[in-house]
Amino acid sequence: MKRFLGIDVGSVSTDIAVIDESGNLIVGLYLRTAGDPIKAVRDGLFKIKSQFGSDLKIDGVGVTGSARFLIGAVVGADVIKNEITAHAVAGLHYNPKVQTIIEIGGQDSKIIIIRDGIVVDFAMNSVCAAGTGSFLDHQAQRLGIPIEEFGDVALRSHKPVRIAGRCTVFAESDMIHKQQLGHKREDILFGLCEALVRNYLSNVGRGKEILPPILFQGGVAANKGIKVAFERALGTEIIVPPYFSLMGAIGAGLLAQEANIKESKFKGFDITEQDITTKGFECRGCSNLCEITNVFIEGKLVARLGGRCGKWEDLDYTSSL
Amino acid sequence: MKITYPPFGDARIAIESFLRDFGHEVIPPPPSTNRTLSIGVKYAPEFACLPLKITLGNYIESIEKGADTILMLGGIGPCRFGYYAEVQRRILKDLGYDMDWIVLDLSNGWMNLFRSIKKIVNGNSVIKVIKALRLAWEKVLALDKIEKISRKARPFERYKGEVDNIVRETHKKLDQAGSISQVRQVLSEYRETMDSIIDEDSLEELVKIGIVGEFYVVLDHFTNFEIARRLGELGVWAENAFYIEDIVRIYLPLFRNKDIEERTRVALPYIKRSVGGEGQRTVAHTIEFAERGFDGVIHLSPFTCMPEIVAEGILERVSKDYDIPVLTLSIDEQTGLAGITTRIEAFIDMLKTKKRRRMAG
Structure with a gap:
């Protein structure tokens, strides 16, 4: 059996999946990035290593998410792909008939439109993070509700209040206002869910033809309140795949599997015990002044990122350092 | 008089050699960097468009190098661009830079324009003026050809940065070229080098993207995050809807020709009149690319x-009617590179999959 490792390093969470060659999940991890993507990935790989032993053979590695280039260099990725493609691939694997994917993560929200099994259109939130996971986290915290219970509490609502959801700051002031008026917590929470869905559909989903089957992926899909609010707004069923929060990582793994890799560049699970450091400098070779990041494992330079020309890719190159 | 000018893209090379020919001491604006942008953003009104901010930063960096005169276009229209010179003049004045401005204002009467032109001409004879204009024009045409060919070659480059290196060397030679025949010589050497890189037989298999939008953002590599290079490295052949020549023809009446209006006509079913700037042309160019069978269009907007x-x-409607995917990228100082990269990559993945499926039958 062949095994593929998929890693999705996002702003809020780092997800790791090991899948077999048919795309079945062998192990999946959901960790907090907490501002240190390298540490999050090492922690994750360490857990996998402790569970399966360090001789677990990996036949290909795919990395996605906003830290994909850095992590790709650290772990030795065979495929480095953007989140949209990764989510689309995972969604299509789960349900080949899918026509719409709604993905809401920590700081991004996306819509992917699929017809006949290929992506035909997509959009991402552009100017504002209203309605993404970070905001929900923050509001749950403020109302003293663990984020895990957010959805259940919201679903107890019978008379949701209308919350202004265009902007997170205004949504928050509006929620406080509604609290001061004596509205129930669950009504405010479900009102917030509806506001976020409204905001998503009129910004990210603007002008898109949202047809079923619709998959709801990303960390926010855990929130049942948002799922129900989407179902009410669209008048159709929303499917939340069992591994909704790991779809990016699974997609990255599937991309590695599709790439037909002969020999993986994976550096192995040993990197969990090695010293990994980065150091940046500004290249003054031309007016571009690229910010170059050197990645070191055990003090040895393994990769350089950030150059627009090719000269720093040659690791022996040191002239104008 | 130490003269500087607002650079956009590679046009700087033609503008600089033109001014030099008239015996001016030219202070070329240092290439735009994040510092340029930071300076511009600091002193420009928040809601001004990005080109105003960047060019303001360019001026200040040129002033630091000793410039005391600024050459700029101005007047009514085509959009807020018409006010740039006046707004920038006042901002610089408030900052204590009392610059001499030569504004080619096309809407403020011939006398005004004549006075500005006289300053540029600098007492040179008519023959010399015509000669300099012809040489500058030849350089503009060469710059456009260099750019166009580089777009075709980048998907085939043998190592990262190969095409950029050749283009940079060619630009240097072009800057030094003192006659039309020298310009042509530089260009033909460049062509030969590029021909050895381009694999003509595989050209048809490349994903082809058209770039449309506001002219400064489309033509200035720093401003558009070097989109042409990024697309080339992703194996995409990206063509612009226009190059420097077209912009000169659009904005300088002396060079205007009928093709410009003719090209805009296809937009009429969607937008009957100009909405300022490149608005109407953007629609026309998108339709043009769709009709030429391009795989997608990237729309750049400040x-x-x-x-x-x-x-x-x-x-949105054109995209549906002509079945051509369009990705709009709105660019300003707040735009994150990560967001742009992700969108471009995903867009290209989408077009590649579509193309593969179409070619498979």
Whole structure:
């Protein structure tokens, strides 16, 4: 059996999946990035290593998410792909008939439109993070509700209040206002869910033809309140795949599997015990002044990122350092 | 007189050699960097469009190098661009830089324009003026050809940065070229080098993207995050809807020709009149690319640019009617590179999959 490792390093969470060659999940991890993507990935790989032993053979590695280039260099990725493609691939694997994917993560929200099994259109939130996971986290915290219970509490609502959801700051002031008026917590929470869905559909989903089957992926899909609010707004069923929060990582793994890799560049699970450091400098070779990041494992330079020309890719190159 | 000018893209090379020919001491603006942008953003009004901010930064960096005169276009229209010179003049004045401005104002009467031109001409004879103009024009045409060919070659480059290196060397030679025949010589050497890189037989298999939008953002490599290079490295052949020549023809009446209006006509079913800037042309160019069988269009717009916002709304319909995917990227100082990279990569993945499926039958 062949095994593929998929890693999705996002702003809020780092997800790791090991899948077999048919795309079945062998192990999946959901960790907090907490501002240190390298540490999050090492922690994750360490857990996998402790569970399966360090001789677990990996036949290909795919990395996605906003830290994909850095992590790709650290772990030795065979495929480095953007989140949209990764989510689309995972969604299509789960349900080949899918026509719409709604993905809401920590700081991004996306819509992917699929017809006949290929992506035909997509959009991402552009100017504002209203309605993404970070905001929900923050509001749950403020109302003293663990984020895990957010959805259940919201679903107890019978008379949701209308919350202004265009902007997170205004949504928050509006929620406080509604609290001061004596509205129930669950009504405010479900009102917030509806506001976020409204905001998503009129910004990210603007002008898109949202047809079923619709998959709801990303960390926010855990929130049942948002799922129900989407179902009410669209008048159709929303499917939340069992591994909704790991779809990016699974997609990255599937991309590695599709790439037909002969020999993986994976550096192995040993990197969990090695010293990994980065150091940046500004290249003054031309007016571009690229910010170059050197990645070191055990003090040895393994990769350089950030150059627009090719000269720093040659690791022996040191002239104008 | 130490003269400087607002650079956009590679046009700087033609502008600089033109001014030099008239015996001016030219202070070329240092290449735009994040510092340029930071300076511009600091002193420009928040809601001004990005080109105003960047060029303001360019001026200040040139002033630091000793410039005391600024050459700029101005007047009514085509959009807020018409006010740039006056707004920038006042901002610089408030900052204590009392610059001498030569504004080619095409709407303020011939006398005004004549006075500005006289300053540029610098007492040179008519023959010399014509000669300098012809040489500068030849350089503009060469710059456009260099750019166009580089777009074709980048998907085939043998190592990262190969094409950029050749282009940079060619630009240096072009800057030094003192006659039309020298310009042509530089260009033909360049062509030969590029021909050895381009694999003509595989050209048809490349994903082809058209780039449309506001002219400064489309032509200035720093401003558009070097989109042409990024696309080339992803194996995409990206063509612009226009190059420097077209912009000169559009904005300088002396060079105007009928083709410009003729090309805009295809947009008429969607947008009957100009909405300022490149708005109407953006719609026309998108249709043009669709009809030429391109795989997709990337629409570049400076954040808060009204004409491009109007165009963006219309492009949704054009995209459906002509079945051509359009990706709009709105660019300003707040735009994160990560967001742009992700969108471009995903867009290309989408077009590649579509193309593969179409070619498979």
